[in-house]
Amino acid sequence: MFFHIVLERNMQLHPRHFGRDLREKLVSKLMKDVEGTCSGRHGFVVAITGIENVGKGLIRDGTGFVTFPVKYQCVVFRPFKGEILEAVVTMVNKMGFFAEAGPVQIFVSNHLIPDDMEFQSGDMPNYTTSDGSVKIQKDSEVRLKIIGTRVDATEIFCIGTIKDDFLGVISDPATAS
Amino acid sequence: MQRMLQLILDTIPNQSRDGITFHFLLSNNKMSLVTDSPVHSSSSDDFAAFLDTELDSNSDISPDQEEEDDYDTDNKRIKRCKVEVSESIEDPQGSTSHGDPEQSLEASVMKDVSCTHPGVMGGMCIQCGQKMDDASGVAFGYIHKDLRLANDEIARLRDRDLKSLLRIRKLCLVLDLDHTLLNSTRILDVTPEEEYLKNQTGSLQDVSKGSLFRLDFMHMLTKLRPFVHTFLKEANNLFEMYIYTMGERSYALEMAKLLDPGKVYFHSRVIAQDDCTQRHQKGLDVVLGQESAVLILDDTEHVWAKHKDNLILMERYHFFASSCRQFGYNSKSLSELKSDENESDGALATVLEVLKRIHSMFFDPELGDNLADRDVRQKG
Numbered sequence A: 001m002f003f004h005i006v007l008e009r010n011m012q013l014h015p016r017h018f019g020r021d022l023r024e025k026l027v028s029k030l031m032k033d034v035e036g037t038c039s040g041r042h043g044f045v046v047a048i049t050g051i052e053n054v055g056k057g058l059i060r061d062g063t064g065f066v067t068f069p070v071k072y073q074c075v076v077f078r079p080f081k082g083e084i085l086e087a088v089v090t091m092v093n094k095m096g097f098f099a100e101a102g103p104v105q106i107f108v109s110n111h112l113i114p115d116d117m118e119f120q121s122g123d124m125p126n127y128t129t130s131d132g133s134v135k136i137q138k139d140s141e142v143r144l145k146i147i148g149t150r151v152d153a154t155e156i157f158c159i160g161t162i163k164d165d166f167l168g169v170i171s172d173p174a175t176a177s
Numbered sequence B: 001m002q003r004m005l006q007l008i009l010d011t012i013p014n015q016s017r018d019g020i021t022f023h024f025l026l027s028n029n030k031m032s033l034v035t036d037s038p039v040h041s042s043s044s045d046d047f048a049a050f051l052d053t054e055l056d057s058n059s060d061i062s063p064d065q066e067e068e069d070d071y072d073t074d075n076k077r078i079k080r081c082k083v084e085v086s087e088s089i090e091d092p093q094g095s096t097s098h099g100d101p102e103q104s105l106e107a108s109v110m111k112d113v114s115c116t117h118p119g120v121m122g123g124m125c126i127q128c129g130q131k132m133d134d135a136s137g138v139a140f141g142y143i144h145k146d147l148r149l150a151n152d153e154i155a156r157l158r159d160r161d162l163k164s165l166l167r168i169r170k171l172c173l174v175l176d177l178d179h180t181l182l183n184s185t186r187i188l189d190v191t192p193e194e195e196y197l198k199n200q201t202g203s204l205q206d207v208s209k210g211s212l213f214r215l216d217f218m219h220m221l222t223k224l225r226p227f228v229h230t231f232l233k234e235a236n237n238l239f240e241m242y243i244y245t246m247g248e249r250s251y252a253l254e255m256a257k258l259l260d261p262g263k264v265y266f267h268s269r270v271i272a273q274d275d276c277t278q279r280h281q282k283g284l285d286v287v288l289g290q291e292s293a294v295l296i297l298d299d300t301e302h303v304w305a306k307h308k309d310n311l312i313l314m315e316r317y318h319f320f321a322s323s324c325r326q327f328g329y330n331s332k333s334l335s336e337l338k339s340d341e342n343e344s345d346g347a348l349a350t351v352l353e354v355l356k357r358i359h360s361m362f363f364d365p366e367l368g369d370n371l372a373d374r375d376v377r378q379k380g
């Protein structure tokens, strides 16, 4: 799920940037530092959408660096238990499969793949129904439900299921009709 | 988006909703932040706290509250149930049949009550998603860095694996790296007589053409054993293959790239030192194949103390001088003699014939229909 929130960060800036485009320098550094990172607390920072406020700078003794407290608006992405996500399958093995929804990695164990889908080993491992009409393999797109999330300082990992109504493959050409 | 936000706001109990210092303002279908009250420094903490309560609220929901909501037909409330569905473990309502779509949302979750927790990945049960912090079971780090499986689950997977392999007429083959499929040396240990090799290394961009590679970032020179490409290609038709080395994971993965640039042979089946459950021993306990259908190629016998019957002992491939010295040979190495094992009747070509024979004996149609009862160990 996406959220639009305000976060705060202390930005250290080198004295060489002190000029009339100081603010732009501060913002571009902020984007570089923050966008695409994952904070365990808030999820993934997808994009900075605005600067709320740049506080008074504090000059560091000895170095000349200045620390600015910057409040900024950003869109963050954080998955929740029970949430339905669409994800791309990245790896299939006899244990189940891994999928990615943006920066989030999700594992779907074979316990949570419908019973009529069986693992087929080979060069392109996959889960397939006995009539061959539905197949999950690398690069398939699936709709899944998150049943567990683990949020660490730098990554979010989820356990998902496709063993429920309206879940499963959404992109396989064989099923599209 | 608006609905999603409404939904998430609905999930926050009223008291705590008041305590949150940020508010979503929903206007013109656009989401923006209320900025009239200055956001003080604790706002991010409050948000985090809100997320944490969201995630850990399993025990916070009182049964009464749950019951009320379950019978509320208001659309938003149904959505709300959806969000909380995985957390309403103790709710007795969900144990009813699948007939009602609202109920079936919960039905899948109700299995949690009886979940045997077959395995743990990333600290969560792979079947019910519950947080699991104890480190029981066997680690399968080569499949995922923090995957552990219970013994029953391993047995179940092996059983399923055997069936799916036999269906496509394959067995399991576990391959050692050093001295079996290839020979590596530290660049530091290259002798003056071997210096010429440094000009003969193949491109790392297209490894399918070369057999000698210089891996500067690992300070190594690696020589693939003659015939290894043909060996892997043909063995792949008969076996599901694993790499199993006492080397480090990083080394094993680099070697896998040289042997299997197309990533068709090994997938995630690369087992290294840190996957072993016993020091200085290789074990089939971390291989998800049934022992009756596993063959092992290795030049070192003693590491397979528990699985001697599955092992086909390989003649050691010593290409580099350092490798010969390490094993106490004083004669010139193949590299120093500017020679190599024969491509067409070297050790790998010979053992491929043996593997083919075992495979065809295993699948011999004259032995009857029951493949599952057969055992490679009686044939080798």
Ligand SMILES: [Mg+2]
Binding pocket: B176, B177, B178, B179, B180, B298, B299, B300
């Ligand atoms: Mg060896």
Ligand SMILES: [Zn+2]
Binding pocket: B115, B116, B117, B118, B125, B126, B127, B128, B129, B130
């Ligand atoms: Zn469980």
